[in-house]
Amino acid sequence: MGKLWLGNVSDIADGQAKGFDPNHSGSDTFFIVRQGNELFAYVDICPHYNDTSLPWKRHHYLDSASAHIVCAAHGALFEIDNGDCVQGPCKGQKLSKIPLEVSSQQEIWISLTTIKEFNL
């Protein structure tokens, strides 16, 4: 099954996030958060309205302490490791988590099946 290379783990600083637009739609469709050597990837759609994206500026998905993912429309906060909304309009709902592959060379890959399945 085909897969798409997204870069290396070192491309995302620890405690930072990065958005991706694999189909060149003009807006990022998913994002990855790095915590240490762990990566967490979510569809860039806030569950509040379920059709709007999160950041106020490209790649700005986290609060200043890098403790939570933030939706900049109404300030919803999400847990980085599981996507649970803990504060804001969509409290109790969650971001849609997507699987990634990280190779032994620290390359980040996403399968084309995942891109299709999540309409990324």
Added chain:
Amino acid sequence: MNIIGPDKLIFGVDDVAACKQFALDYGLVTKDEQNYVSLDGTGIEILHKDDASLPAPLPSGSMLRKTIYGVADQAALDAITAELSKDREVKTLADGSIEALDDLGFVLGFQVTIRQTLDLPAETINAPGAAPQRGVNLTGVSKDFTAKPRSLSHVVYFVPDIEKAEAFYAERLGFVTTDRFTGTGPFMRPAGTLDHHTLFFLKTPPFMQGVEHFTFHMSGPTEVSQAGYALVEKGYQSFWGPGRHIFGSNWFWYFKSPFGCNIEYDADMDLHDDSWEAREALPGADNSQVFLLQSREKWAPGGPPGKP
């Protein structure tokens, strides 16, 4: 109750530097270290969420900590003090303003307004059949552009009880309902302005109570569009717009922001007086706007060189 409109919104934010940069890129001007203002002096104050001078936050964690209304004169301020003192604490602060909670728990301030009278032309248009608004040889637009928000227009709250909210602002502060979305909330204006609304409510569960968006008036639809496009070019992300609302007729363009709420540009809002009869409509996309556009990167027809 001669309340004119919002003078200032005070925020306690997570990322102070990002919010200050947003305020400048939006077009507000630095008044002092934490105050950013529009042309008539109305504006926003940006403090860190842990700043000891801020009123306590709402349980929702909303970053809006206080809404300060401008009133016509000291007599109006005294009248509000007398009215609200009937059933709640009204503090008088060192600057002479007063502070009290509304019935939903939002912190309100009232002061003799700092809003300066503006004497500026609106955006002008020429149309067949009408006298030209712009003289001969005067051009309408320029790429040389700086957004100049004119005046703090309105604030929108998420509230769990719209009936309670509407009753408080109508009965205690003299606001008038101009229009309403059934079951969602009323658009309200205070007695001292003809603007269609300076306040709007959206009914939500209690855990959402807070600010939904706020906005400043611009000179017209071209400035809304050009200011919004300039924000997009700086990397800011649109939430909704540009488009034109039906209730209020105001042009709009909303952006996500680091203030934990959307921030809008608006222009050309309807004016109403007490003879206006409030309309009511069902909420939803069709009744929210007459049209909705979507920004895209500047483009022009024409292929590579040699292809006309």
